[in-house]
Amino acid sequence: MENTRSYCRKSKDVSLQELRDMLAEFARVRGWEQYHSPRNLLLALVGEVGELSEIFQWKGEVARGLPNWTSDDKEHLEEELSDVLLYLIQLADVCGLDLGQAALSKIVKNAQKYPVASPPTNPAYH
Numbered sequence: 001m002e003n004t005r006s007y008c009r010k011s012k013d014v015s016l017q018e019l020r021d022m023l024a025e026f027a028r029v030r031g032w033e034q035y036h037s038p039r040n041l042l043l044a045l046v047g048e049v050g051e052l053s054e055i056f057q058w059k060g061e062v063a064r065g066l067p068n069w070t071s072d073d074k075e076h077l078e079e080e081l082s083d084v085l086l087y088l089i090q091l092a093d094v095c096g097l098d099l100g101q102a103a104l105s106k107i108v109k110n111a112q113k114y115p116v117a118s119p120p121t122n123p124a125y126h
Ligand SMILES: Nc1ccn([C@H]2C[C@H](O)[C@@H](COP(=O)(O)OP(=O)(O)OP(=O)(O)O)O2)c(=O)n1
Pocket: 032, 035, 051, 082, 083, 086, 087
């Protein structure tokens, strides 16, 4: 499992559980579990959110689909988004939480809070 080729397999769908297990193994074989406390992972996550923000900084509004971005720019964005996701998954894991189930529950809650029949403007912005 701990080889680059197994990380690079092309998969149509990858589950949060699969990513969680790969990350746990990644940390375990490097002896990094001791550093992966909830607080440290949260700080790492926030740091990566900062790196993600830098990509958009000073660019002005960006069109959906990023039509004018180079493939290098898009690859950089993919990497920073992944860093955020991977730290988020690890944070949930070391907190003993099931992030996939939590997200599903939150989507249900969101739908109840913002029913389709509510006014046309999104109340979250008011
Ligand atoms: N203790 C660590 C260190 C790294 N990673 C993983 C999660 C992220 O996906 C990635 C972060 O690695 P870097 O700290 O090297 O950050 P970047 O990839 O953003 O590199 P740089 O900051 O040089 O752009 O590696 C991890 O799980 N645990």
